[in-house]
Amino acid sequence: MTRPGTRTETMPGAASAGGQPMEGQDPPRDLKAEEARLRKVWNTPGGWRYWTSVNNSEIGLWYGATAFIFMLFAGLLALVVRAQLAVPQNDLISADLFNQAFTLHGTVMMFLFAVPIFEAVAIFLLPPMLGARELPFPRLSAFGFWSFAIGGVFVCGSIFFKAAPNAGWFMYAPLATDKDYAGIGADVWLLGLSFIEVASIAAAVELIVGIMKCRAPGMRINMMPLFAWYLLIVAGMILFAFPPLIAGDILFEMERMFDWPFFDAARGGDPLLWQHLFWIFGHPEVYIIFLPAIALMAMIVPTFSQRPIVGYSWIVLAAVGTGFLSFGLWVHHMFATGLPQISLAFFSAASTAVAIPTGVQIFVFMATMLAGRVIFSVPMLFGTGGVAIFIIGGLTGVMVALAPFDWQAHDTYFIVAHLHYVLIGGMLFPVVAGIYYYFPLVDGKALSDRLGKIAFWLMFTGFNVAFFPMHLTGLRGMPRRVFTYPADIGWDWLNLISTIGAFVFAAGVGVVVIDILRPKKRQPDVKPNLWNAGTLEWLAEPKESWGVRSIPIISSRYPLWDQPDLAEGIKQGRYYLPDAKEGLRETLVTSVLDAKPIQVLRVGGTSMVTIAAAILLGGVFIAMTFHLWTLTILFGLGTLIAILYWLWTGTGAIPEAKEKDVGLGLSLPIYVSGPASVGWWAMFITMVGDGTAYGSLLFGYFFYWTIHDDFTAGLAGPGLVWPLAGSALFLASWVLMLMARQANERDRTSLTRMLLSASMLATLIGALAAFLGPHRYGMDPTVHVYPAIVWVLVGWLMVHAAAGLIMQGFCLARSFAGRMSAAYDMDIRNVTLFWHFLTVTALTTLPVIALFPLAR
């Protein structure tokens, strides 16, 4: 079906440069040669070098497959757990193994499946969906993937050595800080996951910059596919949700490794701080998981209703609204901790408010389906079935959001039922829907309709049989996480039913796996755009790795429905960048709101350095787990070298010309720096995440102040002189940095170098002064939480100062290599941006630790 009405293909801004596809242009073009060049540039290497590819379609696929395998592994653990609970007084596995199994199950599902699978889908789908050749930092995606794979294998593997984490997926102190109970498993959890959190933040940077700046010309923000809107919000949420957890991990690891008593009540610490930091992450996390799944639905529902979505703006409202509100809910996981009721009530109120945008999305889907002619194919079955399940979970969610009800239900199987209804309905079913929907994009073959239907019914019934009874077991008082239970208190048959359901459900998942893995050689390729969808990703050619043959001009939300000549024009290379004359990978950068072309961006190609960096960084975390300090330092140095090599060779290349003809009579700059460039934004976004982590640590400082009458416990502080001297020095280093940037702008090379060096010196002495404060006053971080939190803040500042010094050194080296000038100033501008953040960190940390104890 096609919708009537062809739109005019005019391109704003580029209007003077001609917005029409090139037709009958002089001189005649050799399309075959162009294609050969493109194919060569974007070629995915063969043999073992295949694994060095950084192309988004490979990375996305590996990422997704790895996450899916982790999911199957965690699913098996769940079956073990269910088997143990099938009958009362069962002794199938020991209590300790049971604890490891459910902890690892939850951990893997949340951290190694639910979040990464969407990074995977996004990396795979976004470029074709936005009409881009690549995301802006392909090597960063690859680095993220390898970090994730290494960290994931490390965490999963631990159970085979009986060393898996065993304190529940949220690792509450003091259970998880107790070394007799939680052995090395807790360190595996903390360090393995920190490593993966880094990968998630890398993905967030990639996605935000990609969605904001790499859309096809003409794809204004009112025309962006809804998937992109959702992913934009989710990436933003990752940026504010993961850093508090990283901060928490740091405190936790410091306590476990060096006995700094952050969560030890005997020495002034407080386990509740961990709960706060965990759930400030944890609740947004559930929406980080849920929104992308709904995003898939927002692509699938219009296709199978064969009409545009009803209420595009309402979806944007819902995505943004949920994104914000989800940060005001975390204490609903802490209703039973004895916080003042007025505090609980704020969170209870926000928890009910979040049901509004959640409901809006569901109504939008229903309206779209009602307004179109719905085709109930397998993706739709999984999609609607999932939403039905999710709604039940949402209803129990609103129930437990009411504190008095939650005091009854907390830590019972009722919660287990709630969370599985929302997670499996709101995320697993939509993911399977997405797999069935998008599978043809992987290699041109479709999955089986028949198997899909069988899988759906097995999963749908199995799920409800397994999880519905848990509401009742919970209301009958069965606590979660018990490894067995007595026979005569009315829990036994409910548990048996749940176990049977779980195995039926697993059989359904098994059918999906079979459908994916069964050989499809003899099966014919499906026709392109199998479902007659309207969005661009359906033009992708699974057999080519160049992304799009030429980058089109978009004038509709559903270009394939509304722009009839588009597909043909793209394939004929009639749009932008139809060639790769210089033999480099290129994509277009466009403006944020109106998607006017502003730059040709050269992106990194196939490389070993990403794998090397990920392996080395993985080595750091693994060596740290086993307290192998020398090895840790060696790996750390290796990582640093790898990253410096990567930056030196892979970024800031000086192009052969200022501008390049991208086709359609348009010339665009190649080298761009400052806020107009993608690199500057990557730095900005990373630093926002980094700043959030810092803010969480600072929150910890004030948190300890609120819980004690005298949070210093009468111990000495860092004094006034050193911290204030440090502040002045950091301020000076910032001013010098700004001056260096200005000198560079005027091409005064030696002055720039001098100012840079002076700024380095100020930073170095400033960091030293920061250190001397707590050091001179003999603050011992193992005695009490007050010296410990001061040391953590100072340590954070020093690490950032060190990173800054390395960056400044990098700029100096660039300058001496003749690669930094007024025209090519990307490096110094990005480092200055880092300096703004560093300065804020220094000028809050040092005055706070010096003055606050006096002022309170």
Added chain:
Amino acid sequence: MRSFIPREIETLWTLFTAPVVWAFHFVVCYVVMAIACAKGSGSIEGLMGLRLFLGGFTLFCLLLIVGSAYLAWRQWGFGTDTPPHDAPTRQERQLFQGFATLLLSGLSFISVVFVALPLLFIPACMP
């Protein structure tokens, strides 16, 4: 090109005004009460003043949201045009932004009221 924050981003960010006000309101309510309950006596009399203060603050935030809603309404052409706002023109893009911002202002308004309700009904900390 050389300005610190590019213009285009500035205009996308208006979309977030009302939710940011909500977040600010939420944090202030939570932090003020948490500190009062941890450091003060937590009695009914002790909290009265703060509840009034936060009530006034709530009104102020609601006003800000109404302001942002007005700007959004203006950006939406005072409702003279109706969604879906999917044409490939700058004007339609602005109408879309206006409409989405307006919707978000509405949601934020309701959410601020929700979050303020406990101030009305819960007179003391009640640990």
